[in-house]
Amino acid sequence: MNDPSAIARACADAMLAEDAATRHLGMTIDRIGPGHxxxxxxxxxFMTNGHRICHGGFIFTLADSAFAFACNSYNQRAVAQHATITFVAPVYxxxxxxxxxxxxxRRGRGGIYDVSVTNQAGEQIAEFRGHSRSMKGMHLPESA
Known part of the structure; x- marks a missing residue:
């Protein structure tokens, strides 16, 4: 398999099969490609807090999952090394x-990814920046 888009899709499918958190929260992968x-x-x-708005941890988790699928799209296993988020508007x-x-x-073993979170009206909700670190192993067999 030499098509970078096909590799990204296959990596996402392999990761999603093992990602109980992403599946349990009902997240869907709408688009996937190399680096995005x-x-x-x-x-x-159940995602709302005492203010009756979405708990920030769930917004972070969505952004973190998008980051994870983007940085694992090259058939090289990668994990988060550091991440920050700024919440811009409430979510209901x-x-x-x-x-x-x-x-x-993306250089050597490190990568930097920006994630923008918007609501159904396209309004900015949060901005996330994640730093990835590649590790040993691949999602797909080398012959794939």
């Missing part, structure tokens, strides 16, 4: 969030 991923999720009642039950991850830099 778009995931979405609908906020449910039944809002549909979309996290768009894009690669900023």
């Amino acid at each position: 991923a778009v995931l979405s999720m609908t906020v449910t009642g 039950e039944n809002d549909r969030l979309t996290a768009t991850a894009r690669e900023v830099s």
Whole structure:
């Protein structure tokens, strides 16, 4: 398999099969390609906090999952080394969030990815920056 887009899709499928958190929260992979991923999720009642808005941890988790699929799209296993998030606007039950991850830099074993989280109206909700670190192993067999 030499097509970078096909490799990214196959890596995403392999990761998603083992990613109980992403599946349990109802996230979907809307788009995937080398160095980028778009995931979405609908906020449910159990995701809200005492202010009746979405708990920031769930927004972070969506952004982190998009980051993970983007930085693992080259058939090289990678994990988060560091991540930060800035929350811009509140999120409510039944809002549909979309996290768009894009690669900023990938050199050696390190990568930097920005993730923008928006709601169903396209309004900015949060901005996330993740730093990845590649590790031993691949998602697909070398012959794939």
